Amino acid sequence: GQNIDQPTEMTATEGAIVQINCTYQTSGFNGLFWYQQHAGEAPTFLSYNVLDGLEEKGRFSSFLSRSKGYSYLLLKELQMKDSASYLCAVRSNTNAGKSTFGDGTTLTVKP
């Protein structure tokens, strides 16, 4: 099965940089997702890492180390609208590729 850990809450200041970590133990790994979810809304896709390394997409970057079972989401130039929950999810290479989600990290951006 999958076990995914990420911090419950984080707080950061507008304009700053924040890193949200995710560690996982898995019996079969295909890739790792990051989703953003604003309160009361559905999750929206941010990134998917399959290979080790950093992938950058605008203000957001995602890093993966498969050997360490570790990923992080890096948010730069924080804006108030970045206040949301950030979900880490691991996709299995078995079971029809189902994904297991972490509990999410609630990020609060303060002025």
Place this chain on the structure above:
Amino acid sequence: DVKVTQSSRYLVKRTGEKVFLECVQDMDHENMFWYRQDPGLGLRLIYFSYDVKMKEKGDIPEGYSVSREKKERFSLILESASTNQTSMYLCASRDTTYEQYFGPGTRLTVT
């Protein structure tokens, strides 16, 4: 744009009632998923389907069943609703790539 719709945003049912949650996607995706989301427990997979009339149990299938008679529609059924099934229910669909597209969610309250 991919669109995933769910039949209701809010639903209130009584204990013991049979409840149907409907999900429809318009992008001819093969894979569809039902999750529930609870504070502190994250997103948990109930059932998924990778083809018409095919279904697989997720991590918490007890008390639920599903139906996929047509490719675009995936229904979640609570045979006899109980108070511990009060939750946010999220449907998602995915094609042969990796990104899951989520519906807006149904907040179900069982009294």
